[in-house]
Amino acid sequence: MSKLTITEVARMAGVSIGTVSRVLNNRPGVNPDTRTQVLEVVSRLGYVPDAGARKLARGSRGLIGVAPFSAHSSNSPYYGILLDAIQETIVREGYAARVLEPSVGEEMLSEVSGFIVPGVHLDDSRLSLLIERNIPLVVVGRCEKNVPWVDIDNTGGMRLALQHLIKLGHSRILHMTGTPIGQTTYDRLESYHQTMQDAGFTLSDELILDGTFTELGAYRILRQALEKGLEFTAVAAASDEMAYGAILALQDAGFRVPYDVSVTGYDDLPFAPQTQPSLTTVRQPIRQLGRTAAQLMLELIAGNAVRQVVLPTELVVRSSSAPLSRNRR
Amino acid sequence: MSKLTITEVARMAGVSIGTVSRVLNNRPGVNPDTRTQVLEVVSRLGYVPDAGARKLARGSRGLIGVAPFSAHSSNSPYYGILLDAIQETIVREGYAARVLEPSVGEEMLSEVSGFIVPGVHLDDSRLSLLIERNIPLVVVGRCEKNVPWVDIDNTGGMRLALQHLIKLGHSRILHMTGTPIGQTTYDRLESYHQTMQDAGFTLSDELILDGTFTELGAYRILRQALEKGLEFTAVAAASDEMAYGAILALQDAGFRVPYDVSVTGYDDLPFAPQTQPSLTTVRQPIRQLGRTAAQLMLELIAGNAVRQVVLPTELVVRSSSAPLSRNRR
DNA sequence: CATAGCTATTAAAACGTTTGCAAAGAGCGG
DNA sequence: CCGCTCTTTGCAAACGTTTTAATAGCTATG
Known part of the structure; x- marks a missing residue:
């Protein structure tokens, strides 16, 4: 055929x-x-449709820039998956995708027919620049401005993890946040506040630790907290990397996970099932996030109305969480 | 115009x-x-030449799979950069690139006109499968088999870092290796042995630590070694991530970098200039590595002879290395 | 009832390459 | 100097779309 x-x-x-x-x-x-x-x-x-032919017929206009998130956040496999999904969709539609360096060059603005921007900072001036110039723009992550964006239900996801822990009997739940620089961090933290309050627990600032979104950051700050004698029976981390760092910190300090302390992550990255113990976490549809972002961009170019999309999250229960046990050390 | x-x-x-x-x-x-x-x-x-037009005229044959490295290694920004460079080149030539999951599906073999495989393990059976089936294949990283590959000069690069430290007066130099699973780890370790011996130092197994190629792995094993009282005045890490983990471990243990201990990395990733202190490291041309891999694939498809390429490395001296000081604590 | 003004559709001309085929030389043995 | 190959080149037909201009079929208008 x-x-x-x-x-x-x-x-x-x-x-x-x-x-x-x-x-x-x-x-x-x-x-x-x-x-x-x-x-x-x-x-x-x-x-x-054949991507090459479309591109040719359309006259080769159509390079879409994927840019510029901070260099630091690109350390996570999360971004690899996201970028691949974005590229796949864009290329399939006969456009070209180009991942740009964090530093947006002025000259790029003229070459590119649109930008997809993941991991935007709250006060990103470059974002304002793009809006001002009226350049087609899609943001990955919730955004206050009136631009098209896709995000996952950060608030709902965090609530799922916490309600899971609460149902297991935990009440002193430590929240490991990411760097307080993006909307994501803020949303998950806010959800922590809300859910804990709704459950009737009093909030305590010492139960909120900044793990900088990295394994090592989480490990260091948690060991430090343990040495100071901080008491808690569960850790709800805002990323899988931090959850992993937390597990190691707990284990190195002589605690058993999940028997002494439960740990939950966020994202469900590929390594999550492989940690020891395997990680209970909130799954977010990363590839779909990327596909949707690309889709919105194409709609935008086609002149359709601006719209925003929120994708659902889902709790994946594995072995790093367990009921609160009475005979703790 | x-x-x-x-x-x-x-x-x-x-x-x-x-x-x-x-x-x-x-x-x-x-x-x-x-x-x-x-x-x-x-x-x-x-x-x-216009990529779309080429692809169209050639009849759309030409999807090149980029696959499958282990899921774990994809945590580094290294892979992001590499993949982007590969994709850029391939797409520019009118082919399509598709990043595949680590699990190579049989069905993929028929859809794809070639595979580029980064980060191959020494005993990867999937590699043999591809060779057996006579499917065009390019490996990123040195490879014993008679296939086209590109690699950087791992041995030479490690030697540069070590000679730099030796010239600064260091003799008890700790080598932080990666997971002993790939040729890369082995080459850098071998170079460590060779260079230290050539310099007239006796080798000691306790000076070789496995940092698993991660920040956290390096941090944990180094803190552990420090607590045991291991003596050394410099750390030559086989990756920037591990160098960063080492710096933090040293600092947390009360050592000053580089005054008490010097640290060198490997790769020169984007974050290397931003650590505290900024990282002396071996630069490897990651983007060029990717471009060359893609190039070799295109040559292979065009029916040219199999060839192998080794790209040079370069020492970048920053602030994490300093002369051996006498008044150490 | 002719005309203008719609809308829904088609036919055909791009778009920038690759490539099979034919043509034009060039060298050469007879 | 005539036919032969061989090498080098040009011509033109694909490749699978998008898009412009033309067409046909309506309805409303005068």
């Missing part, structure tokens, strides 16, 4: 290729009936 | 576009004089 092209689709649907093209690109001027008709054929045949 | 196309190049060189195309794709049957002539024009105008 030869390659499936738009011609075949057109023939099957009994229309011309021009019409099919318009349907596929959401262009106006096609009868709703014809549209659904064509879409039906497309999905039945499983037709996927 | 409109877009620069092959037509313009042909006109400038006084030949037909067919000839230009043949030159650009290294196809036989074009006069050597004409060839250099065309190449001259191409480089003068700075002409870059």
Whole structure:
């Protein structure tokens, strides 16, 4: 069987290729009936337009920049997965994606037909610059400004983890936050406050530690806290890396996880099932996050309305969390 | 000025576009004089062929898989940079690149016209599978098998770092290795042995610590060693991450870097200049590594001979290394 | 009832390459 | 100097889309 092209689709649907093209690109001027008709054929045949041909026909306009998050955050596998998903979608649609260095060069602004910006800081001036210049922009992560963005339900996810721990009998739950620089950190922290209060516990500042979003950061600050004699029976970390660092810190200090202390992570990165013990964590759909971001960008370029999307999270229970035990050391 | 196309190049060189195309794709049957002539024009105008058009004309054959390194190693920013460089080159040549999960699916083998495999393990059975099936393959990292590969000069780079420390007066130099799973770890370790011996020092196994290629791994094992009273005046780490972990471990234990202990890294990742103190390290050309890997793949597909490439490394001296001081604590 | 003004559709011309085929020379043995 | 190969080159047809201009079929208007 030869390659499936738009011609075949057109023939099957009994229309011309021009019409099919318009349907596929959401262009106006096609009868709703014809549209659904064509879409039906497309999905039945499983037709996927050729990226190269689209790009060629469109006149090669269409380089989409993926930029600029802080250099430091790129240490996580999280970003690798996210970027790959973004690229995949963009390239499939016949655009080119280019990952740019954190330093946005002025000259780039003219070469690029849009920016996807993951991991934006709360006060990022570069963001304002892009908005000001009216350059198509999609932000990955919730954003106060009126731009299209995708985010996961950070608040809901954190609540899931905490309610899980609370149901297991824990009340002195330590929250390991990330660097207080992004909306994400803030949202998860806020959710911690809210959920603990709702459960009737009093908040205590000493139970909130900044683990800088890294294994090592979490490890160091937690060991330090343990040496000072801080008491708690569970750790709810704002990332899997920090959860892992916390587990090691606890183990090195002689605590058993989860028997003495329970630990939960956030993200469900590929290594989460492989830690010792395997990590109970909040799963977020990273690839879908990337796909959606790319999608929003394409919609934006096509002139559609600005919209925001929030993706759901889900609790994955593994072995790092257990009921509060009475005979603790 | 409109877009620069092959037509313009042909006109400038006084030949037909067919000839230009043949030159650009290294196809036989074009006069050597004409060839250099065309190449001259191409480089003068700075002409870059349109990726989409190439892909289209070639009939869309050409998806190149970038796969499968172990999930764990993907935690480093190193891989992000490498993958981006590979993708950039491949896409520029009109092929598509797809980053695959570590688990190589059988079904993938038929869809893909070649594999680029970074971070191969010494005994990787999947590698043998690919060779057996005669699937075009490029390995990033030295490889015993007769396949095309690119690597950096690991041995030479380690020697540079060590000779730097030796020149500063250090003799008890600790080597922080990575997980003993890849050729890279082995090469750097071997170079440590060799260089120390050449300098007339006796080797001691206690001066070799496995930092698992991570910040946290390095931090934990070094703190442990310090508590046991291990004596040394310098640390030569096999990665920047481990060097950073080592610096923090030393500082947390009350040592000053570089006054009490010098530390060197390896890779020169983006964060290296930003540590406290900034990191003396061995720079490797990561992007070029990726570009070369992609290049070799394209050559392989074009039917050229298998070849191997070794890229040079370079010492970058910053503030984490200093002369051995006498009045140490 | 002719005309203008819509809308939905089609036909065909790009887009920038690669590549099979034919043509034009060049060298050469007869 | 005539036919032969061989090498080098040019021509033109793909490749799978998008998009512009033209067309056909309506409805509303005068």
